[in-house]
Amino acid sequence: MGRQLLLEHIAEPGIETFAVYRKKGGYASVEKALKTMTPDQVTEEVKISGLRGRGGAGFPAGMKWSFLDRKSEKPRYLVCNADESEPGTFKDRYLMEKIPHLLIEGMITGSYALGAKTSYIYIRGEYMYIVGILEKAIDEAYANGFLGKNILGTDYSLDLYVHPGAGAYICGEETALLESLEGKRGNPRLKPPFPAVSGLYASPTVVNNVETIAAVVPIINNGGAEYAKIGIGKSTGTKLISASGHIKKPGVYEIELGVPVEEFIYSDQYCGGMLTNRPLKAVVAGGSSVPILPADLILKTAKGEKRLMTYESLSDGGFVSGSMLGSGGFIVMDDTTCIVRNLWSFARFYHHESCGQCSPCREGTGWMEKVLHRIEHGHGHMGDIDLLVDVAKKIEGNTICPLGDAAAWPVASAIRHFREEFEYHVKYPEKIKNPKHFAIEPFLSEKKLELVN
Ligand SMILES: Cc1cc2nc3c(=O)[nH]c(=O)nc-3n(C[C@H](O)[C@H](O)[C@H](O)COP(=O)(O)O)c2cc1C
Ligand code: SF4
Structure with missing residues (x-):
């Protein structure tokens, strides 16, 4: 296992309490930032660290912070995106549930850097039990002088609130999240203006993922340059990976960016290999919205290089x-x-989950579901496969928010890499009507089937 910056103390009994967290060095970044650094110096360290947003898009966090309109006379906000609704993703839940003070600490240090006096953690409605965990941790932080007026006797004051959503994937999109936080229906906004200029209540706002905000803590404690030494190229630091599916050890792993994908899947340190030692067929590497890759392409790139767990290599x-x-x-x-x-x-x-504002997404996602349903249930036509590709192309890039792309990319990539499997469904409906075809028997492509016969 590589360096653990976020989960180092996760197994410590009582780490969810202020007392134990503090004993393990917790809240040192707040002390260091508020007592020895200016807000701009904190932002600069985050820039130097090379930290990229951990919510999905990988946008450099320090750069996002520096875009915040600091000349505006309106209040500034830091909003934590704890919506985590992406299928296959459960890392933020783990962090908030097990070590809530790490997020609270990151929120205080980050809010100080941005000059925010009020900040929010927007959490998905299904994580209601974590709302209680976070609120307890926030109460402890207030009681110990880390939140509220004149934190640690300095001029800096901050109030922090947890706001649960009602459970909609679209509320993870940052502008839909801000609409929801303002008490409206969670519909994404047209950009520009970007939240850095006009975000919450039309005021300058930074929206960051839970893990991004938590990573600010080790960055300030150890320095941005130290953080940047971990990882490869523009993929610096550590990353939480929520691993699931046909593996021996599903769970949340903190990896140093740069671990080979093969090592991540097969090594005992991480996933421990395939569940029943069957061959690997495919991987969806970054939540359901990213293109699926077949075994050969997830382990090695098309150029034959080892695929690594980095933004660039993947x-x-x-x-x-x-x-x-x-x-x-x-x-x-x-x-x-x-x-x-x-x-x-x-x-x-x-x-x-489509909010329905744009026709390509509202109609296209419906059509894709319908066509895939009929192929899967033995009523498909050969033309359906290209129809799916065509619908996906018409959605991509033609919508207000990236949910449309997120719906289109998996379809386009699955057909690109597994076309023969779609054709098999159309050609042999009687075989795929066997309810066991997808779960128990290995799927045999037509080519392999002929070989077996
Ligand atoms: C449909 C949709 C859902 C999203 N869900 C989440 C989410 O649950 N958590 C998250 O951090 N980012 C989510 N994002 C990305 C956010 O819009 C935003 O980029 C992110 O919160 C920025 O934080 P980061 O820069 O720290 O990654 C989603 C985006 C889209 C389009
Ligand atoms: S792409 Fe889909 S989810 Fe996003 S705004 Fe348009 S209809 Fe809504």
């Missing part, structure tokens, strides 16, 4: 032969997985 080959690190939701599938059924399940999700 996207090598673009959307033809690459994918994305995304939110770090790493879903592993063995050869018993039916790609069509898997895709139909994702398509149902996106159709259900």
